[in-house]
Every structure is written in structure tokens, then in C-alpha cells.
Amino acid sequence: xxxxxxxxxxxxxxxxxxxxxxxxxxxxxxxxxxxxxxxxxxxxxxxxxxxxxxxxxxxxxxxxxxxxxxxxxxxxxxxxxxxxxxxxxxxxxxxxxxxxxxxxxxxxxxxxxxxxxxxxxxxxxxxxxxxxxxxxxxxxxxxxxxxxxxxxxxxxxxxxxxxxxxxxxxxxxxxxxxxxxxxxxxxxxxxxxxxxxxxxxxxxxxxxxxxxxxxxxxxxxxxxxxxx
Numbered sequence: 001x002x003x004x005x006x007x008x009x010x011x012x013x014x015x016x017x018x019x020x021x022x023x024x025x026x027x028x029x030x031x032x033x034x035x036x037x038x039x040x041x042x043x044x045x046x047x048x049x050x051x052x053x054x055x056x057x058x059x060x061x062x063x064x065x066x067x068x069x070x071x072x073x074x075x076x077x078x079x080x081x082x083x084x085x086x087x088x089x090x091x092x093x094x095x096x097x098x099x100x101x102x103x104x105x106x107x108x109x110x111x112x113x114x115x116x117x118x119x120x121x122x123x124x125x126x127x128x129x130x131x132x133x134x135x136x137x138x139x140x141x142x143x144x145x146x147x148x149x150x151x152x153x154x155x156x157x158x159x160x161x162x163x164x165x166x167x168x169x170x171x172x173x174x175x176x177x178x179x180x181x182x183x184x185x186x187x188x189x190x191x192x193x194x195x196x197x198x199x200x201x202x203x204x205x206x207x208x209x210x211x212x213x214x215x216x217x218x219x220x221x222x223x224x225x226x227x228x
Contacts, residue, residue: 021048082224088214091225098122105213106171108144108153111223119223121156121166127181127201133190138179138201141169148173148202154212154219159188166207166216173202 024044025037079091081101089101089109101109110122129135144153152171160166179201183192209215 021045079226082228083219083222084217085228087228088219102151103213105211106151107168107212107214108147108151109214109219110144110153110155111219114223117222121154121219123158123160124155124167126157126167126185126204127179127199128183128185128190129179129181131182131192133183133185135182137167137204137206138176138181138199139167139169139204140199141202145175152212154207154214158185166212166214166219167204168207168212169202169204175200175202 022044024040027033027037080087081089081091081099089103092100092102092108094100094114097113097115099111099114101111103109111119112122113119124139124141126133127138127140129138139155141148141153141155147153148169150171152169152173154166154168156166177200178198180196180198181193181201182196183190185191207214207216
């Protein structure tokens, strides 16, 4: 398979930062508090609150604009990608032996070793809140973080090449701080930890085709770009 890889860059605007609040007057114990000075302090607080409210409105508008820009990029990436005659997504970006797809549900599908007859979905390690790989499931997504926050990522767990099962991060995910996990899957086998570990991780879920629009079997090769 021969294909030309084009990199798409998405410009994301930065949010407005709130200014520091400076209180003009400081009162000492045992000294009188003059009304004018107290009122000046209240005026400073009021002005700062109003400024912050305006910043929140501006940031909300910018977040919405960024989301719209991302959606526009997703919808504009029109080169279809097929596996086993099924369209699994549209080309979004790529480098080296990796490409990234997006589908109608808005999820990112990272494919690895695309020059081989059977490319596979990127593998990410899994971490579990209970031993024997039970409980809630988490992963560290790393370079996908910006996309995870808005779109979500579909990936395979270790030991799943070619993919026979998939996981996904929900759209709008946030990295949860201080997640305590007791077992992990980093090489295709479940390993219990003798002492629970703590990390900053994303919550993930077993693939649901009704949510992601991708079946576990549809991402196996051969991969074709542009035609089934």
C-alpha cells in the first residue's frame, strides 16, 4: 500500500487569564476603619469579580469556538479509510508508520505499522483499581491528551495485536488525579502490585460500537485509503 501522508495543524486559541486582585487599604487592629477606605476595598473586589465574570464568558466563547474548529477539521478530513471493505474512518493526520483517523462519532483511531499488510490500533497499557485486573479501568494516553479532551480515542489493550478487543476514552475526558490502582496490563498479562500505586490517569471503557461506531473486528488490515 502506498499513500501520501499529510499533516493537519489545528490552531487553538488560548484562554483569557484573570488579573490579580489588589486591595488598596489594609487595616490594623485598634485603628479606625474609615468608610471611604472600606468602600475603596469593596470597589476593588467588585471590579475584580466583574473582570473575572467577563473572562469566564470570554473563555466559554473561546472553548466553544475551539470545539467548533475541531469539529470543522474532523468533518473536513474527507479521505475515507477502509479495512476489509468497511469504512472505519477518515484520514486526519499521520507521520512515519502511524496515521490517525476520525469517524462520524468524532473518535480518534490511531493506527500503527500502516505499511504492513495488517496494521493495528495503537496499544496502550491499562491500570485497574482492584487486583486481578478488576474494578475501574484507566490508561495514560500521553500524546493523545489534546484530542482526548475533546474527541476521545479508541485503542487496543496490550496483547491484542491484531486487535480482538478495543477500549475507548469518553469524549470530554479529564485526567483524574491520584488514581489508586492495584493491578496492570502492560505486556498482555495481568500483574498484581504488592503495594498499590498512585498516578494521574484517564478513565477508559470496553469498546461499545453503539458509542464509538467501531466494531472490534473492523480495524484489522488490510488497510486501504481512498477506495474499499
